[in-house]
């Protein structure tokens with residue numbers, strides 16, 4: 001682990017946390033895209049792009065926060081840029097122009113539309129999240145699925161497997177020799193595409209907190225997919241992320257959330 005510090009007055013060294021977008025397909029395969037928000041370019045840059053950049057200094061692993069950052073000489077502070085030394089946004093002025101990239105949830109789990117509802121449930125539980133973007137083959141958001149969508153699908157499906165077995169006619173032969181109390185549960189064929197809410201709003205990572213908070217309040221949504229220049233998901237902004245940012249601006253030391261919103 002290295003300890004970054006200022007190199008000179010003109011181009012202070014800065015630390016940019018690496019974000020990861022994990023896309024899970026219907027076969028369980030995962031692909032991960034790692035990016036940082038470059039304040040100079042005001043867009044996402046992949047880690048290999050940073051490593052070949054003349055301003056790149058090192059990769060920095062913060063064991064306490066369990067985050068890895070790109071450390072580079074990215075010039076004078078731009079709006080809301082994170083510096084290496086001060087804690088992230090604690091006690092600073094409330095700057096509603098700060099880019100979403102600085103406060104959004106950086107490690108986002110996405111799913112492809114063909115993934116089943118059961119697989120979505122497992123992902124929600126495993127990652128301790130309450131919703132996730134559904135993305136196309138390019139990683140662009142096409143919908144959102146939430147715990148509520150999964151519960152609604154389960155309620156609409158009902159326990160049909162068991163009720164079918166219990167209402168067998170006398171002359172009907174059960175397909176399996178099962179003891180009393182056991183029943184067959186048919187595989188769930190409902191997919192993310194069937195239950196998702198189509199994406200109607202999303203925001204570029206350089207958009208401001210002011211814009212995002214207003215849009216979320218106006219649309220009545222708790223999660224907003226955040227995208228890069230090419231339209232791919234690089235993060236997700238939840239209403240809790242905005243509240244955490246506000247609390248930190250007011251001087252409260254709020255730890256990184258264990259559960260993502």
Ligand code: SF4
Nearest residue numbers: 038050053055056072
């Ligand atoms: S290394 Fe270069 S591309 Fe990466 S964040 Fe720094 S200035 Fe931007």
